[in-house]
Amino acid sequence: MAGSKGWVSMTGVPTEAESRDEEAAAGRAAHTALPAVAQPVDRTIVLVGLMGAGKSCIGKRLAAHLHLPFTDADREIEAAAGCSISDIFARHGEQAFRDGERRVIQRLLGNPVHVLATGGGAFMDPNTRALIKERAFSIWLRADLDLLVKRVARRNERPLLQNVDQRQKLAELMGIRYPVYAEADLTVDSTDGPPEATLARVIAALNDHRPAAHSTFAPRKVAP
Numbered sequence: 371m372a373g374s375k376g377w378v379s380m381t382g383v384p385t386e387a388e389s390r391d392e393e394a395a396a397g398r399a400a401h402t403a404l405p406a407v408a409q410p411v412d413r414t415i416v417l418v419g420l421m422g423a424g425k426s427c428i429g430k431r432l433a434a435h436l437h438l439p440f441t442d443a444d445r446e447i448e449a450a451a452g453c454s455i456s457d458i459f460a461r462h463g464e465q466a467f468r469d470g471e472r473r474v475i476q477r478l479l480g481n482p483v484h485v486l487a488t489g490g491g492a493f494m495d496p497n498t499r500a501l502i503k504e505r506a507f508s509i510w511l512r513a514d515l516d517l518l519v520k521r522v523a524r525r526n527e528r529p530l531l532q533n534v535d536q537r538q539k540l541a542e543l544m545g546i547r548y549p550v551y552a553e554a555d556l557t558v559d560s561t562d563g564p565p566e567a568t569l570a571r572v573i574a575a576l577n578d579h580r581p582a583a584h585s586t587f588a589p590r591k592v593a594p
C-alpha cells in the first residue's frame with residue numbers, strides 16, 4: 371500500500387529493479403549498430419546530470435549495450451518508500467527525500483557492477499558524491515537549457531519543477547550544479563536527436579578514457 375513502509379523509517383531494504391523489458395527493447399538496436407566498449411567494466415557506471423539530461427533513457431540503453439543490469443535510483447527510492455517521489459516531497463519534505471536518496475544509493479553502490487541512473491540532485495550530496503568517486507565510475511550527461519526545458523515539458527511530475535517557471539528553475543539549478551557535476555569522471559553532451567547518438571558518444575568517451583593502473587574505469591587522475 372502506498373506509504374505503508376513510511377518514508378522516514380525506510381531502511382533501504384533491497385527491492386526489485388525496474389522492469390527489464392523496456393531496457394532490453396531500448397538496447398537491441400544499440401547492440402547491432404554501435405561498437406563494443408573495449409575494456410571490461412569493473413565498476414558500476416553512475417550517470418549524473420540535471421532533470422531531463424537523459425540519465426534514465428541513456429542508462430537503460432548503455433546497460434543493455436554492456437549486458438549489465440540497469441537500476442534507476444529514483445524508481446528504487448519510490449519502491450523503498452512505497453510511494454511516488456512527488457508524494458515523498460509532499461508528505462515528508464525535500465530533506466527526508468534527500469536522506470532516503472543517500473541511503474538507497476549507498477545500498478545500490480554495494481550491488482554487483484551495473485549501470486545506475488541517479489536522480490538529478492544525488493551527486494550534489496557530499497557523502498553520496500564521495501561514495502560514487504570511491505566505488506563507481508561517473509558520467510555527467512550535460513545538456514543545454516533549451517533542450518532540458520523541451521524535455522522536461524513532456525512529463526510534469528518532478529516536484530522541483532511544479533508550480534514554477536521551469537526555464538528559470540533549471541537555469542538556477544544549472545548555475546549551482548554544473549560546477550559539481552563537472553567533478554564526474556567523464557562528461558558527455560546529451561543532444562537533441564535520437565538517444566543512440568548520445569549513447570554512441572558515451573561509448574566513445576569510455577573507449578577514449580585512459581585506464582588507471584589498477585582499475586579499468588578507476589577515476590581519472592588530473593595531470594598537474
Ligand SMILES: Nc1ncnc2c1ncn2[C@@H]1O[C@H](COP(=O)(O)OP(=O)(O)OP(=O)(O)O)[C@@H](O)[C@H]1O
Pocket residue numbers: 419420421422423424425426427428444487488489490521522524528560561562563564565566568569
Ligand atoms: N540523449 C537523448 N536523446 C534523445 N532523447 C532523449 C535523450 N535523453 C533523454 N531523452 C528523452 O528526454 C526525456 C527525459 O529523459 P530522462 O527521463 O532519461 O531524463 P533524466 O535525466 O532521467 O531525468 P530525471 O532526473 O528527471 O529522472 C525522455 O522523454 C527521454 O526519452
Ligand SMILES: O=C(O)C1=C[C@@H](O)[C@@H](O)[C@H](O)C1
Pocket residue numbers: 420421444455488489490491492528529530
Ligand atoms: O534534480 C533533482 O533534485 C531531482 C531530480 C529527480 O530525478 C528526482 O530525484 C527528484 O525529483 C529530484
Ligand SMILES: [Mg+2]
Pocket residue numbers: 425426427442444487488
Ligand atoms: Mg531519470
